Amino acid sequence: MTFAYEIPLLILLLVTAAGAIMVKDLMSAILLLGCYSFFLSLVWAWLGAVDVAFVEAVVGAGLATVLFLLTLFGTEPKDGRLRRPPPPIAAVIALPLLGVLLLYAAKDLPAFGDPASPASTHISPFFLKQSYQDTQTPNVVTSVLMDYRSLDTMVETVVIFTAGIACALLLRRKTS
């Protein structure tokens, strides 16, 4: 019964993702995308990545939904192209082949949580052993993010800051 959570979550993810693409009303598409983010955050939490699940739930389901809704209020609420063009033949053939290829390659991936996998043997043991003595921070994710890789995080913050500035420059105009 190890698949008791996986199968329903996967089905819900597929249904909401397909629904967000298929549905004609853009408002429904946005709400379906919010549902998709919530199910995705459940998947992250179930995989043990609670930090990522947090971000997905707050940003993906909360903030992005509000952003999409506000953008929608400034544009057309309906998708004007009632009849969408059929997808090109090459894509219909190539994409399932790509999926089969990826599934075939996924067999060679190390098992989930395998202690002998390359990701767990290279530098992770150093962080896991040293992080509390070095930084007095029990959460290893935080100590790696904000101490060992602090410069990366600072540049990410610069990216967010730049996004805010760019939005302000593009969207805030003098009302005349």
Place this chain on the structure above:
Amino acid sequence: MIKAHDSIIVQSLGRFLVPVIQLFGLYVLFFGQYGPGGGFVGGVILGTSLLLTILVFGHAASRSQLAKKVLHGDGVGMLIYAGVGGLCLIGGGEFLNYANLEIPGLEIPARRSLGIILTQIGVAVDVAVTAISIILSLSAQEIIEDSLNE
């Protein structure tokens, strides 16, 4: 322009939920060293709680003034983060090497712990202000002009 929501249920729930969400955001921000969470998520939760006041009570309500005042702090988060790095430079070490924060009476691990807290606050401020700034840019241009020209 976002008007106040006219449903009494939404208004009462907003009045009750906003402080709870803000408290939870602060908890996530400062608990990031001991559990899941941290500066980014805490900042987004704080920013969305302020956005919720705007969405529920409207732009003009007195409850929404804080969210508009926060806009003036654009860049303060970056200043805090880079300022901690600069203090490390002044202390004689590399940029963002918290072990060189010159605080007497603190061992090196405690200094690094303090540096993590300070930079997390910087990230949180930056993310919260950016979230509010983008949403207000999208929603109401004239309100922004008014609030920035006060």
